[in-house]
Amino acid sequence: MTERDYLPAMGRHSLLFLYDPCTRLAGVGRLHDELLDRAAVRPGHRVLEIGCGTGNLVLRLARRTPGAEVLGTDPDPAALRRGRRKAARRGLPVSFELAFADDLPVPDASVDRVLSSYMLHHLDGPDKPRAMEEIRRVLRPGGELHLVDAHSTGGRAHPRLADNAPDRIVGLMRDAGLDAAENGRGHRRGALGHYVFYRGSSTGHG
Template sequence: MGETTTGPRPRTTVSGAGREYLPGMSRAWLLPLYDPMTRLMGVERIHRRLLDQAALRPGQTVLEIGCGTGNLLLAAKETQPAATAVGVDPDLAALARADRKARRRGLAVQLDRGHAEELPYADDSVDVVLSSFMLHHVPADQQEAAVREVVRVLRPGGALHLVDIAGDEHGHDHAHRGHRGHQHSLARHVVASLPDLLRRAGFGEVTETGSGTHRWVGRFSYLRATP
């Protein structure tokens, strides 16, 4: 992919890169509809609020986990051009779309294939981790491992900025309709338990910074977490 920045160097090997994952719209063949659907859903506004929360600074290395077609990652680079923007995702087709979009917009980003549960980066190599509706794509029994990976790659003083389905009854039902047929449980995605998940995985301070409601996904929450 288009490695045109000096972000954290991927490890030599990424074990499990070919294992099963849940695509952005639940089915790989729906990928061409992903960007039109996110525009229709108004996801750009959600991303903007998350980036306002992150307050990116020049010289920082910013990693988006589950970057998909690159919408949040490219917005981060446009918001803070002097930051190093890195995205990781298991979906090669989505990464290819992100690469094409970055080239069209003249944005230098690093795109790598990998899974949230086994990030292909060294310890203490990232200042800011962004996550937008990613955790509910990780199987419930691997979510804590994924969050531990965030703790591992964050530098001292770094932070995770996350937005995801809050998982109240209304949001839980919406999310399950969108992911029917998959074994990925959203049981942990209630407001009370997602902060607990982050703390169990090694984050010392977890703050819910805001929330919203969307008719297609239900309630969602913004969180900031530091080790």
């Protein structure tokens, strides 16, 4: 993987040690459970998470669905090391690989589910369409992207959230060739602010 800049999980590399306690306090586990309920992963599915951080979502998935092949990717080697240690301690068969969302380390049409949790707003504007195109590339026909992310409700939003409006995300998914929609009960609010669930499906590769 070529060396590139990226926004780490807590905004600064030095704050990575706070990532797991902060996500626990924010109740992110409940949000992950809902995302996994929506993804409906089955044994035998190959699942990839983009921007997995320290691995909380993929470890939860491996515990819930034995027999799924689970891979977490992230550009932060320190976060991946933490994820590998947690997987080893818990005896969970999760793989972790260093990768950016627009350059995934898997073949074309080889993944049944792509997951993304609070990652998309970390990407700069031009990187988002490339990431969606890469997701489309790796999904098998009938495969699905399940994504949850923050969004702005107006006012003086952070620039990363201003570019993360629901219409924008759905448009990016559709431009990449995914059948896409918001899903769930609309815009919701939690400890991390307003968020939306999205689903995109691949109808084939041509």
